[in-house]
Amino acid sequence: MPFQPVDNRRLYEQVADQIGGLIRKGEFRPGQRLPAERNLAKMLAVSRPVVREAMIALEIAGLIEVRTGSGAFVREKPAEAAEAVNTGHSPSDILNARMLIEGETAALAASRATPEDLAAMAEWVDEMVREHDAGRPWRAADLGFHLAIARSTGNAALVSVVDRLWQEQHAPVFTLLSERVRLSDNWDATLRGHMNILDAIAGAKRSAARDSMRAHLRQVLDAMTGAEKKEPAGL
Structure with a gap:
């Protein structure tokens, strides 16, 4: 060929x-x-x-x-050439970008989060659990948790960047690949990852917060790429 x-x-x-x-x-x-x-x-x-x-x-x-x-x-009848469709950024690129940006955001949050910020993060985790246990989608609460971390840094630009990266995950390729690998079934690992991040931020542990966020997103990336079937997750 x-x-x-x-x-x-x-x-x-x-x-x-x-x-x-x-x-x-x-x-x-x-x-x-x-x-x-x-x-x-x-x-x-x-x-x-x-x-x-x-x-x-x-x-x-x-x-x-x-x-x-x-x-x-x-396909037996392949589609004719059409105008290019915006299928979105590479899912791997999006998640790698999130690891870089949200890892540092979590580290900064560990230095700056107030008791009110920590309460907001914990409430979003609780909301995720309520939605999941009721059999409802918990994606909005997941986003709320990550945005609460970004807001706790006091940097509005970081909030916008984190939100924008999340919106990229609505693009066709990311969405279909997520469905194909059944990413929504990744509940236990997601909840555990969020709890590790929250514990590190609440303990003002910058390095642990960074590492926990990266490990959480690495696990998602591995699930999307199939890497978890061949090698242990890790940075």
């Missing part, structure tokens, strides 16, 4: 564009199974998470269908 190496700095859209172009040119026939993820990663000189994100983008574009346990197949 006439694949060309892809520059890692150009993200998953470039991989999707190249594979999509080959599908439209007939290099892959309708109904044909695409090469395995690991083989595509090797041929395209990118990581497997990048290929996985590209597959999601191609699925959204109507060019392939992903069959659990079988692989990705070209």
